Amino acid sequence: MSDTHAQSVAFVRDTMLPEQEPPATERGVIKWLRENLFPDWINAILTLVAIYFLYKIVSGAWPWFLNGIWSTDSLAECREILQGTTGACFSVLTERWNQLLFGFQYPNEEYWRPTLAFILLFVAAAPLLFAMYVPRKVLIFTALYPFIAFWLIWGGTIIVPIVALVGFIAAYVAFKQFERNSFAAGLGAGVLAAAVVWYVGGFLSSAMSGVLALPEVPSRDMGGFMLNFILGTVCVSLSLPIGILLALGRQSSMPIIKWICVVFIEFIRGVPLITLLFVANVVLAYFLPPGTNFDLILRVIIMITMFSSAYIAEVIRGGLAALPRGQYEAADSLGLDYPQAMRLIIMPQALKISIPGIVNVAVGLFKDTTLVSVISMFDLVGMIRGPILASTEWNGVYWELWGFAILMFFPVCYGISKYSQWLERQLATDHR
Template sequence: MAGPDKNSIAFVATEVIPESPPPARETGIVKWGRENLFSSIPNGILTLVSLWLIYVILSSTLPWILNGVWTTSSLAECREVLAGKTGACFSVLTERWNQLLYGFKYPTDAYWRPNLAFVLMLVAIAPVLFFDLPRKMLVFTALYPFVAFWLIWGGTIMAPVVALLGFVIAGAFFQKFGRSNFALGFFGGAVIALIVWSIGGALIPEGASENAVLSAVPSRDLGGFMLNMMLGLTCVSLSIPLGIALALGRQSNMPLIKGICVVFIEFVRGVPLITLLFVASVMLSYFFPPESTVDLFLRVVIMITMFSAAYIAEVIRGGLAALPKGQYEAADSLGLDYAQAMRLIILPQALKISIPGIVNVAVGLFKDTTLVSVISMFDLVGMIRGPILASTEWNGVYWELLGFAALLFFVVCYSISQYSQWLERKLHKGH
């Protein structure tokens, strides 16, 4: 019998075949462009159209920006320097930057006070935004609103001290009664705080601000982007806890508390914000005692806070409704009371679900602060529409000023959006 043919024996590899480089179309920018820009014929057409639109926009705006003038003192001088060329007159920004940021009445020698308050704000919100920082920093966070109030407004130190005392007494009331009913403890504490502030304001001597360490600045002298930041930060900080209280009050078993919360939420959501601002400017003072003079800034804060709190309450109520009933039953089975169940089990999950909606309301609220210009408060947009464009030197400059305002608002709103996305990833535990 003949032996096996050598050619019929299968080949057995004795070593690993060396790796070959991937094809050029499967790596690098070529792969990215093929998958993201030209994955199909319609996507390729849209990519080409988008590139053409970008080219058209940049070809018309880049020369205008790059040829901009920064050193003149009026629009007429800008046009003389440009001599018919296309270019922006950025000199209005270098000439009126202080009015755009601080308003035209805030004392120039006191600019360090809002600047210091802004730096301290970054330190105060850090432990709230980032959980890895020491919890002891929250003490400064709690004291910051009163420190910032004194820095920006000046005057006697007794005003923020009385306000702090009112919050301390309200917090003690909430600790006493909030365990059984969150809404009752919250609203009761708020009423007590208002009473303490009214009594404290009546006891402060009228001439106390004259001998103060920091000179007093009336709120009507606040303006510029500083006013937008103050309104946005204050109203968002106040509307979130108020919105939580309203959402829980709407689910309360007490008919009176539930009815008040429902009427409040539905009424405020059905009224435009600009109407509430006119109410704050004209009518809100009639709801206070005749001898009291409630500051316009405080009245605007009250109205904007009420407006945003109603929307946040509905966002949080949606988060509470999204939780399965088993979570409430689990809290009851562990023997937790109402406050413990809300603080440890229910609200952490509901707030996590509600993050996108809360951020959406916060961003919209910050942009809506520009509406205060209609009631003669010179915020950033009010400064542009009023004193700057009304002056003979800069009458006719629009794109430079409005573009600067848009850039400031974009930076703040984009930062809020990016933080919310980071927070969602941080809180995502895979279940």
């Protein structure tokens, strides 16, 4: 009886079987290749064709890099060493690297100054770009950085940037004091306070010209990639707040402000940037008093900033238009006035929507800084097309120099693009 009953009861396992590895086609490199490069026969053919073309490009370019010459004084010496074999003449980079980076007139012994300003830029930008990871105290250095960078790059006494800083502080304090009456009163008081401080500070800086003074470097002596970087950084930084104001002004209910912004935006967007640069270089001088020395780099910064701010204004206006009407009504229901509603509710959402467009304008603006070469400013492209290729030693070297230009511009533009994608993921709270 017991044996029959034991045979009729099913066996139940009381321990788990050990895990087995998935098949080879479902793990590791083979899985990645199967899913990304060979998911079906059409993609497999396209992958093989792409590999073939990559092989032809690499196999053709590899000898040119492998046989590169780095230690000659001219193109003729490179060709004499190569004796007809394929090879690059990278000697032009080792010979003229300082001119490509800093221009041919910036003092050699002062290269540490723009280099230090470039390094400090990352420290100053960190609390703005990565606010959630950097202490807010670093914002103090961010506010001081423009004045420090000006002193490092242009030189002169440190009293000049200090006076400029004090002028901005006085303008802010005056604005906050008189803003209680009206915005116009605050703005007027701020402008007046800054003007008084800068006027008095002009005499002070002249009297103390030797205090903590670095050798002055005029703007005409600046060039190379340093000039492109200065123009790109300054113009992008200035065009974003100006673009926000233009976008808000275009949507204003006050007709005068609205039409001023509309005319400005449409006019600037309808004129090529190169035309504005010619205006900054030639035409603007006719509207200034005789003997006025208006720095060329400052004129170019103004024109490029105007150009990019008009495009950013339209991008931000698109972000504002994309917000549902309920957001504006929610701000009104909370009893917020116009500045509070824009600062706390409307503008953060509009900027979040506008990130791809703003980044697109920023990348395009940074590349467009090379257009200053057409007005005889020796930026990186101007140095290549001008003093270097015009010299008898390096006339005929092209791929090496333009490849160096690509090596300078691509990481910056690609880094801006990748940062914008990271920022979009960080702000994508509605998809989490």
